[in-house]
Structures are given as structure tokens and as C-alpha cells.
Amino acid sequence: xxxxxxxxxxxxxxxPRLLEWLEETQPxxxxxxxVKSQDEGFPVEEFERAGYGAIWHGQKSFNGVAILxxxxxxxxxxxxxxxxxxxxxxxxLEADVFGMRVATIYLPNGNPLPGPxxxxxxxxxxxxxxxxxxxxxxxxxxxxxxxxxxxxxxHDIWAPAAMLDDALRQPESIAAYRALLxxxxxxxxxTHYPQGGIWTYWDFQAGAWQRDHxxxxxxxxxSPVVADRLASCGVDKEYRGREKASDHAPxxxxxxx
DNA sequence: ATGACTGCCTCTGGCAGA
Numbered sequence: 001x002x003x004x005x006x007x008x009x010x011x012x013x014x015x016p017r018l019l020e021w022l023e024e025t026q027p028x029x030x031x032x033x034x035v036k037s038q039d040e041g042f043p044v045e046e047f048e049r050a051g052y053g054a055i056w057h058g059q060k061s062f063n064g065v066a067i068l069x070x071x072x073x074x075x076x077x078x079x080x081x082x083x084x085x086x087x088x089x090x091x092x093l094e095a096d097v098f099g100m101r102v103a104t105i106y107l108p109n110g111n112p113l114p115g116p117x118x119x120x121x122x123x124x125x126x127x128x129x130x131x132x133x134x135x136x137x138x139x140x141x142x143x144x145x146x147x148x149x150x151x152x153x154x155h156d157i158w159a160p161a162a163m164l165d166d167a168l169r170q171p172e173s174i175a176a177y178r179a180l181l182x183x184x185x186x187x188x189x190x191t192h193y194p195q196g197g198i199w200t201y202w203d204f205q206a207g208a209w210q211r212d213h214x215x216x217x218x219x220x221x222x223s224p225v226v227a228d229r230l231a232s233c234g235v236d237k238e239y240r241g242r243e244k245a246s247d248h249a250p251x252x253x254x255x256x257x
Numbered sequence: 258a259t260g261a262c263t264g265c266c267t268c269t270g271g272c273a274g275a
Contacts (some may be wrong), residue, residue, distance in 0.1 A: 009263075009274085010263085010264050011274065012265090013264060014264095034264095036265065040269085060265085060266080061264090061265050061266065061272085061273080062264090062265075062272085062273060063273095109274060109275055110275090111274085111275065137274065141262095149274095149275070163275080166275070167275080199274075203262080203274095203275070204259045204261085204262035204263055204274095205260085205262050205263090206260085206261050206262090207261085208261095217275080246263095247262085247263080247275080
């Protein structure tokens with residue numbers, strides 16, 4: 001059972017690349033972020049032709065998340081992150097699929113800081129903490145997969161001094177991420193590659209990809225029973241180097257059945 | 258270095274991203 005998360009940065013612009021990745025790597029579940037499409041523009045027919053059922057939560061111009069599942073239809077469990085009825089950003093979607101609860105997460109970037117965008121990020125992380133606690137308390141086998149916009153550790157970025165003023169590396173952001181792990185979630189890639197040096201994102205600018213100036217912000221958090229099934233995990237780094245690539249690379253876990 | 262790219266929806270330039 002392979003579960004992947006992929007910030008695709010525009011489902012229309014990346015559709016050929018996305019279908020190619022599905023065909024070549026055959027994930028059982030794919031959590032997508034930055035779909036950047038309204039609900040009615042989501043290319044569900046193309047995914048169905050590729051053998052994937054899909055649910056999505058779209059928004060015009062930016063944000064937008066989706067869950068694809070091979071040969072089955074994910075069953076929606078939650079369309080928004082609870083805790084703020086005023087929040088209209090399409091950043092969260094939960095579904096039951098293959099006996100697990102799977103969430104696709106597009107956590108707010110939080111820049112610039114200080115300011116309302118950083119406050120929104122931290123408030124969103126508190127809401128995610130509360131939601132994650134509910135799932136753990138219910139002992140639901142769960143995976144929280146997505147673009148967390150948090151660089152958890154110094155060894156999760158190409159240079160220790162890079163991005164220190166950025167919302168992705170603020171102590172408050174990192175503390176909120178660690179609080180989530182302290183509940184009992186397993187950061188799959190951190191567990192498997194404790195020495196770090198694994199990147200999931202490379203900026204479009206300044207030749208970041210060519211210089212391998214990346215960092216790790218796409219994470220798969222596993223509930224305890226799912227963590228016990230973790231066989232391997234990794235990043236499909238090669239896709240970042242293809243034509244018309246997203247600035248993120250697909251990140252995945254392989255679970256025993 | 259107020260830099261760099263890229264997608265989106267178009268007020269084809271401004272916003273958002275990280």
C-alpha cells in the first residue's frame with residue numbers, strides 16, 4: 001500500500017506530469033495540494049480514465065486539495081478543518097479509503113511575519129492539533145499527509161543559515177509541528193532518515209534545483225497502528241527535474257498490508 | 258540584491274507562493 005503526497009502547484013498546468021507520475025509509480029492513494037482550481041474545473045474524468053477515484057475541495061486561483069485512490073472512490077469524512085467557520089480557504093479534506101482515514105493538508109505558508117498571515121498559520125496549526133487529537137482518541141488508523149510548510153529540523157534544509165527569518169522555520173511553527181508529533185504521530189521520513197538531508201521542495205528561483213538547494217516540508221504523519229506498518233518511504237525526486245515540474249516532489253510511504 | 262520563477266485569472270499586472 002503506497003500513500004503519496006504531492007503539492008502539484010496547479011492541476012491544469014501539471015496534468016500531463018501528474019498522470020505520468022500516477023502511471024509510473026501507481027500510488028494507491030495520492031493526496032494533492034495547491035490544485036488551484038475551482039470545484040467545477042477539477043479534471044475528474046482524466047483521473048478516472050487513469051483508474052483513480054477522486055474527491056476534491058477546490059477554490060479559485062489558489063489553494064485546493066484532493067485525494068485520489070486507485071480503483072476505488074474515497075468517502076468524504078471532513079471537508080474543512082474544524083475550529084473556524086470564517087475560514088474559507090480550501091486547505092483540508094479527509095476521507096475514508098482502504099480502511100484508513102486519510103487527510104490531505106495544505107498548511108498556510110505564514111509569510112510575511114509578523115502579521116495576520118503568520119497568526120493565521122499558527123491558529124490553523126492549533127486547529128490541526130485539535131483535529132489530530134480527535135482522530136487519535138478515536139483510535140482511527142490515520143495518515144495526515146500534505147504540504148505542512150514547516151521545516152522541522154536544521155538538517156531538513158540545504159544550509160543551516162537559510163530561511164531563518166521565514167515562517168517555515170520560525171520557532172513557533174516548529175514547536176507547533178513538534179506538538180503534533182508529541183501526541184503520538186510518526187513523521188515517516190524523519191523516522192526512516194534520521195540523519196536528514198532529504199528535500200521535498202526546491203524553489204523555482206535562483207537555480208535552487210540545479211544547486212540542490214532544497215528543504216523538507218511535505219510530510220506524512222502516521223497514527224500508531226499505521227506507523228507499525230511502515231515498510232519504506234522516500235521522495236520521487238526525479239520528477240522535480242522534468243519539464244513543467246511542480247516546485248515540490250512527490251513524497252510517499254509504503255505500508256505492509 | 259527591493260533580484261531571481263511560475264501559475265492563475267485576467268484590470269495581461271498583481272497576487273500568491275516558500
